Amino acid sequence: MTSFSARVEVSHRPGIADPAGATVERALPALGYTNVTQVHIGKVITLVVEAADAEAARAQVEEMCERLLANPVIESYEVSVSALEPAP
Amino acid sequence: MSARVGVVQFPGTNCELDVMWAIEQLGGEAELCWHADATVNGVDAVVVPGGFAHGDYLRTGALARFSPVMTAVREFAAAGGPVVGICNGFQVLTEAQLLPGALQKNAGLKFLCETVDLRVETASTVLTNACEVGDVLRVPINHFEGNYVCDADTLDALRAEDRIVVRYVENPNGSLDDIAGICNEDRNVVGLMPHPERASDVMLGSSDGVVLLRSLLAAAGARAAV
Numbered sequence: 001m002t003s004f005s006a007r008v009e010v011s012h013r014p015g016i017a018d019p020a021g022a023t024v025e026r027a028l029p030a031l032g033y034t035n036v037t038q039v040h041i042g043k044v045i046t047l048v049v050e051a052a053d054a055e056a057a058r059a060q061v062e063e064m065c066e067r068l069l070a071n072p073v074i075e076s077y078e079v080s081v082s083a084l085e086p087a088p
Numbered sequence: 089m090s091a092r093v094g095v096v097q098f099p100g101t102n103c104e105l106d107v108m109w110a111i112e113q114l115g116g117e118a119e120l121c122w123h124a125d126a127t128v129n130g131v132d133a134v135v136v137p138g139g140f141a142h143g144d145y146l147r148t149g150a151l152a153r154f155s156p157v158m159t160a161v162r163e164f165a166a167a168g169g170p171v172v173g174i175c176n177g178f179q180v181l182t183e184a185q186l187l188p189g190a191l192q193k194n195a196g197l198k199f200l201c202e203t204v205d206l207r208v209e210t211a212s213t214v215l216t217n218a219c220e221v222g223d224v225l226r227v228p229i230n231h232f233e234g235n236y237v238c239d240a241d242t243l244d245a246l247r248a249e250d251r252i253v254v255r256y257v258e259n260p261n262g263s264l265d266d267i268a269g270i271c272n273e274d275r276n277v278v279g280l281m282p283h284p285e286r287a288s289d290v291m292l293g294s295s296d297g298v299v300l301l302r303s304l305l306a307a308a309g310a311r312a313a314v
Contacts, residue, residue, distance in 0.1 A: 019193045071147055073190040074237055
């Protein structure tokens with residue numbers, strides 16, 4: 001078994017309102033950033049999983065996303081997985 | 089024999105005693121159902137009350153859905169038992185997929201604590217059977233995530249099947265189609281953001297929530313009689 005570092009990015013599904021992103025988008029021009037559009041705020045979840053290989057780790061994290069980490073009704077997610085460096 | 093109403097208590101729930109008080113004022117029996125117990129103790133109705141179940145970490149209701157009591161609530165609902173989720177309880181019921189859609193942050197990004205007008209849209213649910221369609225009730229809201237969303241097909245189904253239970257007269261939070269509460273296909277599971285228990289006595293500023301709680305007690309009583 002190998003340790004894999006997984007990073008899950010959870011964001012609003014297209015078409016689902018993102019009130020926090022919209023509020024930040026309205027605030028940025030006050031600081032002089034008048035050229036900004038499409039601000040979206042999501043969340044990042046990082047975890048370490050033990051798995052036989054990267055594909056197994058990814059499959060398991062995606063299952064976690066479907067069951068808990070994201071709400072498929074309003075959120076989409078992206079999973080990236082990389083092998084952790086072995087401890088020296 | 090008066091109807092027995094189980095009130096679910098998660099760590100972080102904070103409206104359970106208010107709901108129990110209101111139920112008892114109306115002649116019902118109320119008892120707590122602790123989240124870690126996989127049973128609702130044979131009650132005749134279940135209320136999932138407001139609060140911040142499991143701290144609302146990750147998403148509102150996301151962790152509460154996995155508490156053992158929710159297995160029992162799911163079985164109770166599947167058997168036709170009346171289940172009402174109030175505020176955080178509504179969020180829990182959507183995460184548990186006992187009700188469709190989801191509740192996200194209010195459109196104005198403000199926590200809302202005010203009394204609003206609700207219009208009753210259907211009288212054929214466990215929460216509105218003592219109401220008339222078109223009744224307007226003054227009931228408090230108290231939430232940050234009350235902005236109901238669902239996909240277009242779900243909204244079509246909710247409308248076509250008369251499953252929008254209460255609407256805001258003036259939409260406070262951006263909720264889709266002014267939805268304040270919905271029910272499931274069998275009409276025995278209802279979720280709503282406003283708090284009927286906080287409008288259960290004139291001393292509280294409104295007693296308009298009483299008709300909703302009486303409806304629930306009637307549904308519970310009908311079940312107890314079976």
